[in-house]
Amino acid sequence: MRVTAVLVAYNRRELVGEALDALAAQSRSVDRLVVVDNASTDGSIEVAEERLAAWGDRARLIKLEKNTGGAGGFAVGIAAAVVDEDTDWVWVMDDDTVPGADALAGALATHERYRASGRDDLAVMGSRVVWTDGEDHPMNTPKAKIRAGRAERERAAAVGAMEIRSISFVSAFLRASRVRELGLPLADYFLWNDDFEYSARLLRGARGLFTPASVVTHKTAKRGSSDADPGPRFFFEVRNKLWVFRRSDALYGWEKFLYFGASLRRWLRTFRASSDRAQLRDCLKRGWRDGTRTNPRSTRDVLRDTGVPVDVMIEIERLEKAERRA
Known part of the structure; x- marks a missing residue:
């Protein structure tokens, strides 16, 4: 090899x-x-x-x-x-x-x-x-x-x-x-x-x-998970996950359903742990817009x-x- x-x-x-x-x-x-x-x-x-x-x-x-x-x-x-x-x-x-x-x-x-x-x-x-x-x-x-x-x-x-x-x-x-x-x-x-x-x-x-x-x-x-305090990178988390669920053939349909639910729970934990929720709300808004309207x-x-x-x-x-x- x-x-x-x-x-x-x-x-x-x-x-x-x-x-x-x-x-x-x-x-x-x-x-x-x-x-x-x-x-x-x-x-x-x-x-x-x-x-x-x-x-x-x-x-x-x-x-x-x-x-x-x-x-x-x-x-x-x-x-x-x-x-x-x-x-x-x-x-x-x-x-x-x-x-x-x-x-x-x-x-x-x-x-x-x-x-x-x-x-x-x-x-x-x-x-x-x-x-x-x-x-x-x-x-x-x-x-x-x-x-x-x-x-x-x-x-x-x-x-x-x-x-x-x-x-x-x-x-x-x-x-x-x-x-x-x-x-x-x-x-x-x-x-x-x-x-x-x-x-x-x-x-x-x-x-x-x-x-x-x-x-x-x-x-x-x-030593922590990436969702602990993502800051402006949260935009990419939201947009890219939506691109996966909308455009990618990587997952089977039932997997997309399960992973989408898991992502929503993860985003909720991120908001709860964040000290700058205004920034996360802006990232979520822009990420959701681009993730659902663009490819x-x-x-x-x-x-x-x-x-x-x-x-x-x-x-x-x-x-x-x-x-x-x-």
Whole structure:
């Protein structure tokens, strides 16, 4: 199995260096590395260039001219990863994600055990994500797949894993063949729910595992869930969730009903915990308006004129065609 790691960076100079050092120190070496910089202004690019020098032609740094958000950065990075036809897994992460030394080895070992136990229909894997205190990070703790069959649950448990229906981009392993079949994350999401929609899309009709044998540290400022105090980002939470429910085929109809109810409850908790409800009301109003009246633009159109290399843009266009056919 050949693994290409994709790291998306934006103005976290110290953390991007730590993350790249951790990738270089994996007990099972990463085969290739793609770093996408979202027009950082704090010297992150220089740090990345220094670290990538040791990788030689196994690494690629893509310097975008505009900040395309996490969604755009991952779309570019994943496209650049699957340009290499030999890539089997794409390992994605943010620049504040520091993989443990056995993060890659643990994930691949889980896949090998799973493959040996039956049909190799694994499309997505997700690492165990902890905070700096070593405890599970509530922002990235996955839930078991709803309505997973007994055979699914038992097969996953037998390899030390858990069946999932979606996963965050904080250390997710995406099957390259599935990416080539179903396309890329939607860059127009910019922030939030792009990983939810995309991983759920890859997992519709396929299998996904939460793999505790792969551990990474998510170095956020606080150990808390993303809905604790979202501030102006709440706009993206509302708009993008509505885009998922209205426009995406990632979820079955009954799943959309359940997730919509869960989202309403989450938004209520967010309002209760917020110290600036006026801002949240404005975000809710604008997010609801845009989420119900607009549709996400094509990723190709969003990323045009942002500095995406020609070969990667060609791959983005090809993958969009593949998504439409699927």
